[in-house]
Amino acid sequence: MKIWLTYAWKDNEKNDVDHIISKLGKAGLEVGYDKVQLLAGRRLWDQIDVAIKSPDVAAWAIYVTENSLKSEPCQEELAYALDRTLRTKGSAFPLIGLFSGDFDSTLIPSALATRLCVNLQHNEWDKQVSDAVVGINNAIEVEPQAFGYKLHEVPTGFVLEVWPRTGTWTPTIAVVSERDEDILTSHHPGPRGFLGGVVAYSRAERKWDGYFGRMFTEPVNSSRSAHIYLSKLPKWIMFGQMGSPHRLEF
Incomplete structure (x- = not known):
């Protein structure tokens, strides 16, 4: 199955995203991807809509870092793109957030925060993504705080x-x-x-x-x-x- 991966070009300066793409490929996913500029005044949706609308794309994953979401306009751009995706593909379309390590949860748009958010520091993060794309619910249950x-x-x-x-x-x-x-x-x-x-x-x-x-x-x-x-x-x-x-x- 094919998953589309979006990331900011700045976040691959040390080949981190190349490694993610390789791992997802080994997990059995066909990965399409685009480097975007998450900038105020430039519609993220306009950069990705052709790929997301493609009938063979089964899920959309977004790799974001705290640095790429620090400005409010960038948060708004991502939120808008998420909303357009759900309108285009339907509410059942898998949206997957990929995050590395600790992350300020207040920066994550609500449309993504309520979906699958995968921490790349988890040893089986690639399996979590693969399972989500094919519809298997193996999400790690976090015990509520006492x-x-x-x-x-x-x-x-x-x-x-x-x-x-x-x-x-x-x-x-x-x-x-x-x-x-x-x-x-x-x-x-x-x-x-x-x-x-x-x-x-x-x-x-x-x-x-x-x-x-x-x-x-x-x-x-x-x-x-x-x-x-x-x-x-x-x-x-x-x-x-x-x-x-x-x-x-x-």
């Missing part, structure tokens, strides 16, 4: 609000690197979704083995969350039930 969270921006920095989806945390901890001790300014329970609703609580703090942590004993559940006050965002933070914490990276 916690919920919301990051609030406040005049003093940030408040990371966290809670367990089910069950109860007690005691509840918040831990950062010892060098980030000054960043973790406060940690207390409060009503979920409402900052400033502090209840009476007992607390403690300590340092050990290069870590700094704050702890309180009052229970945290799906209706009462832990509010972690941060003067700025650390590289990472651990939180939740003492002995089995969760981790977020920023």
